[in-house]
Amino acid sequence: MSEAIEQAAPKAKRPTRAHRREEILAAATRVFGSKGYHQGSLVDVAAQVGITHAGVLHHFGSKDKLLWEVLEYRDRVDVQHLEGKHIPGGMDLFRHLVTTARLNADRRGIVQAYAVLTGESVTDGHPASTWVAHRFSVLRGEISQAVLALATERDVQLPDGEAERAANAVIAVMDGLQLQWLLDPDAVDLAEATRFSIESILTATLGSTVEITSA
Amino acid sequence: MSEAIEQAAPKAKRPTRAHRREEILAAATRVFGSKGYHQGSLVDVAAQVGITHAGVLHHFGSKDKLLWEVLEYRDRVDVQHLEGKHIPGGMDLFRHLVTTARLNADRRGIVQAYAVLTGESVTDGHPASTWVAHRFSVLRGEISQAVLALATERDVQLPDGEAERAANAVIAVMDGLQLQWLLDPDAVDLAEATRFSIESILTATLGSTVEITSA
DNA sequence: CCACACTTACTTACTGGTTAGTAAGCCCGT
DNA sequence: ACGGGCTTACTAACCAGTAAGTAAGTGTGG
Structure with a gap:
C-alpha cells in the first residue's frame, strides 16, 4: 500500500503518485485538524504541499473523498506502533x-x-x-x-x-x-x-x- | 426580563424586541446545533423566524455576537430548573x-x-x-x-x-x-x-x- | 386627541469575499 | 510521443455585512 516513500534528497525529482498522496493526506490532516472540515479549504491543503487546489482534486476527486482517506490514514497511523x-x-x-x-x-x-x-x-x-x-x-x-x-x-x-x-x-x-x-x-x-x-x-x-x- | 410573551391569537401584533430576540436565539441554537457555527448561516436562522438575515443582524449586530448570546442562553436554560x-x-x-x-x-x-x-x-x-x-x-x-x-x-x-x-x-x-x-x-x-x-x-x-x- | 417627530423592525439590494468543482491545455519524464 | 501531474481560468453557489429605504409603531406638544 505504501512503497517508495524514501528518496528524500538527491535531485528533486517529480514525486511519485503515492508519495504525493501521502503528502496531501498529511496536509489535510493538519488543515482539517486546525480548522475543521467545513472551514478547512482545499486551497489551504494545496498550499501546504505547494500546488493549487485543483491539483488536490486531481488526486482525490472531491473534498468528501479526501476526508474519507484522511480518516483511514489516521487509523493506519494509530496502529502502526503496534x-x-x-x-x-x-x-x-x-x-x-x-x-x-x-x-x-x-x-x-x-x-x-x-x-x-x-x-x-x-x-x-x-x-x-x-x-x-x-x-x-x-x-x-x-x-x-x-x-x-x-x-x-x-x-x-x-x-x-x-x-x-x-x-x-x-x-x-x-x-x-x-x-x-x-x-x-x-x-x-x-x-x-x-x-x-x-x-x-x-x-x-x-x-x-x-x-x-x-x- | 420577559414580559408580554403571551398574547397568542388576537391580532398578530408586532412582536416585542425581547420576544423576537428570544425567538432568534432559539432558532440559532437549532441551526448551530444541527449544522455547526461555520456551516450554519444567518439566512438559515432568519428563515426559521420568518425574516431575512439582515433582520437578524439588526438585533444582534454580527454572527459572532449572536453565537455569544446563544451560549449564554444555554447557560440560562441549563440552570432554570433549579x-x-x-x-x-x-x-x-x-x-x-x-x-x-x-x-x-x-x-x-x-x-x-x-x-x-x-x-x-x-x-x-x-x-x-x-x-x-x-x-x-x-x-x-x-x-x-x-x-x-x-x-x-x-x-x-x-x-x-x-x-x-x-x-x-x-x-x-x-x-x-x-x-x-x-x-x-x-x-x-x-x-x-x-x-x-x-x-x-x-x-x-x-x-x-x-x-x-x-x- | 391628534398630528408631527422620532424610533423600531424590518426589507431589498448590493459588495467583496470564499468556496468546490470543471474544463482545457501545458510541460516534463519516460 | 504520450500520458500523468499539474496550472490557469472559469463557474455557480453561497457567505457576512452594509446601506438605504419603508412601514408601523410610540411619545409628545399643542
Missing part, C-alpha cells in the same frame, strides 16, 4: 489505550483532527458521521470484550450490560479528556488522566483495585 | 449532574449544539473557544470542590490533585457520553450511563461505594 498488527485484548488493551494517550500528548495535530471531526460529525448529514459511529461501535465491542475477559480472570460475575456500560464510560472519558487537554494542556495530563480514569472505571466495575502498569 | 439559582455542592452537585443528563435526553437540540460548538471550539481562533475553556475551568472548580467535600464528609484523605483528576474525569465522561448518545441514541442510555460513570469515578476516588440516588 508490533503485531492485531489489537490486544484483556488488560493489554487498556495498557494499549494508555500508551496511545501518552503518544498522543506529542501528536497534537492528530488528536485535534480527531476531536474536531468527531464533534462536527454529529451535525446533520456530515460525511464523517458514519465513520465515527462505526468507530465507536467497534471500540465498544473490543473494550467490553476486554472488560469481560478481566471479569472472568478475576472470577467476578458482572450484571447484564455492565461490560458495555464500562466500555462506554472508557470511550467517553478518553474523548472528553482529549477535548479538555486541547483547550488547556496545562489543566490535564493526558496520559495520567486517562490512566486514572480507566483504572477508576475498571476498579468500580470489577469491585477490586485495578492497576494499569506501563508497557 | 429552585434556588445557586449551583449545589457536595453530593447534591452530582445529583444535579445526573438530573441534568436525564433532562438532556429529551432536549437533543441543546445537547447537539453544545457538542458541536465544543468540538468546533478546538479549531484555531474559534469564537467559542474562550467560552468553552472558561466553562471547563468553572466546572472543574465546582466539581473538585464537591469531591473534596465528600472526602471530608467520609474522613478520607485524598492525595494531592486527586480531586482535580476526578473532576476532569467526571467532566470528560459527561461530554464523551453525549457524543456517543448523539451519534447512536440506542447504544447509550444518557442518564443511566452518566450516573454509572460518575458513581464509578467517585467510588474509586473515595475508596468506598458511592451511590447517587434520584432527586
Whole structure:
C-alpha cells in the first residue's frame, strides 16, 4: 500500500503518485485538524504541499473523498506502533489505550483532527458521521470484550450490560479528556488522566483495585 | 426580563424586541446545533423566524455576537430548573449532574449544539473557544470542590490533585457520553450511563461505594 | 386627541469575499 | 510521443455585512 516513500534528497525529482498522496493526506490532516472540515479549504491543503487546489482534486476527486482517506490514514497511523498488527485484548488493551494517550500528548495535530471531526460529525448529514459511529461501535465491542475477559480472570460475575456500560464510560472519558487537554494542556495530563480514569472505571466495575502498569 | 410573551391569537401584533430576540436565539441554537457555527448561516436562522438575515443582524449586530448570546442562553436554560439559582455542592452537585443528563435526553437540540460548538471550539481562533475553556475551568472548580467535600464528609484523605483528576474525569465522561448518545441514541442510555460513570469515578476516588440516588 | 417627530423592525439590494468543482491545455519524464 | 501531474481560468453557489429605504409603531406638544 505504501512503497517508495524514501528518496528524500538527491535531485528533486517529480514525486511519485503515492508519495504525493501521502503528502496531501498529511496536509489535510493538519488543515482539517486546525480548522475543521467545513472551514478547512482545499486551497489551504494545496498550499501546504505547494500546488493549487485543483491539483488536490486531481488526486482525490472531491473534498468528501479526501476526508474519507484522511480518516483511514489516521487509523493506519494509530496502529502502526503496534508490533503485531492485531489489537490486544484483556488488560493489554487498556495498557494499549494508555500508551496511545501518552503518544498522543506529542501528536497534537492528530488528536485535534480527531476531536474536531468527531464533534462536527454529529451535525446533520456530515460525511464523517458514519465513520465515527462505526468507530465507536467497534471500540465498544473490543473494550467490553476486554472488560469481560478481566471479569472472568478475576472470577467476578458482572450484571447484564455492565461490560458495555464500562466500555462506554472508557470511550467517553478518553474523548472528553482529549477535548479538555486541547483547550488547556496545562489543566490535564493526558496520559495520567486517562490512566486514572480507566483504572477508576475498571476498579468500580470489577469491585477490586485495578492497576494499569506501563508497557 | 420577559414580559408580554403571551398574547397568542388576537391580532398578530408586532412582536416585542425581547420576544423576537428570544425567538432568534432559539432558532440559532437549532441551526448551530444541527449544522455547526461555520456551516450554519444567518439566512438559515432568519428563515426559521420568518425574516431575512439582515433582520437578524439588526438585533444582534454580527454572527459572532449572536453565537455569544446563544451560549449564554444555554447557560440560562441549563440552570432554570433549579429552585434556588445557586449551583449545589457536595453530593447534591452530582445529583444535579445526573438530573441534568436525564433532562438532556429529551432536549437533543441543546445537547447537539453544545457538542458541536465544543468540538468546533478546538479549531484555531474559534469564537467559542474562550467560552468553552472558561466553562471547563468553572466546572472543574465546582466539581473538585464537591469531591473534596465528600472526602471530608467520609474522613478520607485524598492525595494531592486527586480531586482535580476526578473532576476532569467526571467532566470528560459527561461530554464523551453525549457524543456517543448523539451519534447512536440506542447504544447509550444518557442518564443511566452518566450516573454509572460518575458513581464509578467517585467510588474509586473515595475508596468506598458511592451511590447517587434520584432527586 | 391628534398630528408631527422620532424610533423600531424590518426589507431589498448590493459588495467583496470564499468556496468546490470543471474544463482545457501545458510541460516534463519516460 | 504520450500520458500523468499539474496550472490557469472559469463557474455557480453561497457567505457576512452594509446601506438605504419603508412601514408601523410610540411619545409628545399643542
